[in-house]
Amino acid sequence: MEPNLLETLDGQVALVTGANRGIGREIASGLVELDATVYGGVRDPTAALPDGVEAVEIDVTEESMIESAVEEVVSAGGQLDLLVNNAGVGGAGAGIEDIDSEDFDRILDVNLRGPSLLSKYALPHLLETDAPRIVNVSSGVGILAEPIESEMPAYRISKAGINALTVSLDQTYGEDGLIANSVDPGWVATDLGGEEAPREPQKGAETPIWLSRFGPGSPSGLFWKDKQVIDF
DSSP states (O other), X not given: OOOOBOSOOTTXXXXXXXXXXXXXXXXXXXXXXXXXXXXXXXXXXXXXXXXXXXXXXXXXXXXXXXXXXXXXXXXXXXXXXXXXXXXXXXXXXXXXXXXXXXXHHHHHIIIIIHHHHHHHHHHHHHTTSSSOEEEEEOOXXXXXXXXXXXXXXXXXXXXXXXXXXXXHHHHHHGGGTOEEEEEOOOSBOSTTTOTTOSBOHHHHHHHHXXXXXXXXXXXXXXXXXXXXXXXX
């Protein structure tokens, strides 16, 4: 199935978490270029954001802040058409026996629980629009169709989990018009990916921005990289 790509996002409202740096910053900037009204979810509301992006204070580990941030966006923008769950943290450890329990909780809180709760509070507003979309920024390290390496176990588990969230959203709300997809941005030179990564943030943001343009009838419940479907 070919996507029904929207030529412009004029009149639409988007919330992008982690919009102050890396891939999230480039996604937010790209959505502004498509004429969307863009709100950047950030822990520090004084953080520098791309031109045209309005800051919304949010800590994705705090449910009350998640609910308040969504309501703030809807109150200010009048609606919510697009949620991009981008905020994330990395991890360490050579195997599950090496993981610190506090680190494990933090990584799962930010990378999986946060996007799940954001989706929960955004859904009632998203489903009131003509083309409700959720884009979940995942990672190739969460792919289950390939052998899973032992390193960064909590991070890998969290990204496999966010892919499961995408499938769950599609299976539950797809019949209501929701278009939910996961994306592997590749290994990107960000604070999380490290300077040695071969991709620039602009390249990592290309497919998330493209998925954000999916209109009614577009593919949903899939995992994408470089605008191509890949295995979960």
